[in-house]
Amino acid sequence: MRPPVVGVLALQGDVREHLAALAAAGAHARPVRRPVELDAVDGLVIPGGESTTISKLVDIFELREPIDKRIAAGMPVYGSCAGMIMLAGEVLDGRPDQRGFAGIEMTVRRNAFGRQVDSFEAPVEVTGVEGGPFHGVFIRAPWVERVGDGVEVLGRVAGGPAADRIVAVRQGNLLATSFHPELTGDRRLHAYFVELVRATA
Ligand SMILES: NC(=O)CC[C@H](N)C(=O)O
Numbered sequence: 001m002r003p004p005v006v007g008v009l010a011l012q013g014d015v016r017e018h019l020a021a022l023a024a025a026g027a028h029a030r031p032v033r034r035p036v037e038l039d040a041v042d043g044l045v046i047p048g049g050e051s052t053t054i055s056k057l058v059d060i061f062e063l064r065e066p067i068d069k070r071i072a073a074g075m076p077v078y079g080s081c082a083g084m085i086m087l088a089g090e091v092l093d094g095r096p097d098q099r100g101f102a103g104i105e106m107t108v109r110r111n112a113f114g115r116q117v118d119s120f121e122a123p124v125e126v127t128g129v130e131g132g133p134f135h136g137v138f139i140r141a142p143w144v145e146r147v148g149d150g151v152e153v154l155g156r157v158a159g160g161p162a163a164d165r166i167v168a169v170r171q172g173n174l175l176a177t178s179f180h181p182e183l184t185g186d187r188r189l190h191a192y193f194v195e196l197v198r199a200t201a
Contacts, residue, residue, distance in 0.1 A: 004197040007032035007041035009067075011057035013049020013082055017182040018190075025190035027197065035066045043076040043197035046083030048139065048180050051091075051110065054082055055098040068102045076173040076200050077103070078193045084176035085110055085142050092145065104171045105148025112143040113162055124179060126155040126168050129188050133158060136167065136179035143178055144169055173200055 003026055008018045010031035022029035022045065032038050044067070046054070058064050071077060079087040085094070087103035093110040113120065118140055123133035136157070144166035147153060155168030155177070167178035173196060181189040 001198075003028050004042045004194060004201050005030065005040060006043045006045065006194060006197055007037065008045045008047060009054070009058075009063075009083075011061060011063075012053045013047035014180070014182060015047050017180075018045045018047050018080075021182045021187055021190040022194065025187045025194045027190075027194045032063075033061060035063060038063065038066050038070065041075075042201040043078070043193065044070070045193070046077065046079040046086050047182070048081035048083060051082040051085035051100075052095045052098045054086055055100070058086075064099075064101075071101055071103065071174070074173055074200060076175070076193065076196045077101075078175040078177075078189075079103075080177050080180050080182060081139065081141055084108060084144075084178055087174055087176045088142075088144075089148075090146075104169060104174050104176060105151055106144050106169060106171075107146040108142040108144050110142050111140050112165075113138055113141050117161070120160070120162075122160050122162070123158040124155045124167055125158060126189065127152075128154060129192050131188060134179065134181060134186060134189065135184050137183050138167075138179050141167070141178040143167060
């Protein structure tokens with residue numbers, strides 16, 4: 001069985017870290033900047049970075065329609081932080097011109113934790129991933145304020161001032177986290193995603 005080919009949207013953000021994490025999790029990992037490169041992948045990661053910039057570059061690189069189409073056709077996508085914002089149906093505190101994909105039925109608040117603290121770390125237990133809580137790294141992160149009926153809440157912040165905020169969700173083949181597992185050595189979430197891609201491809 002060939003390893004699944006997983007792309008990382010490589011317009012802005014922590015692309016290299018996701019490529020390394022995916023490779024460690026058993027995928028063929030490749031950067032995606034052009035529609036033909038998107039055609040060649042079985043799944044896609046949208047990295048952490050800056051969602052307003054990613055949104056702009058998605059249009060400049062003519063990737064919006066192709067990605068929306070692939071999502072509608074069932075391609076698995078995992079978004080971390082800015083990637084979560086790009087997968088949200090509704091964004092609060094976003095820029096008026098920023099646009100996400102036809103993604104998860106949820107409302108996220110951009111830079112949500114920033115009111116308390118810009119960056120912090122907290123444990124997050126993720127349903128379906130064994131081995132104890134993730135060491136969640138949050139950097140100007142969004143949280144999820146509302147989820148639709150079809151959305152499964154996979155994880156919440158375990159303690160501290162932001163306790164119980166929703167920070168990991170899944171709807172069908174779309175997965176999103178507010179935190180950045182790619183910045184830690186923990187590959188379990190990428191392995192979970194690679195399995196999802198393998199099961200779908
Ligand atoms: N670490 C991140 O990805 C930060 C996300 C950023 N605050 C945004 O709005 O896109």
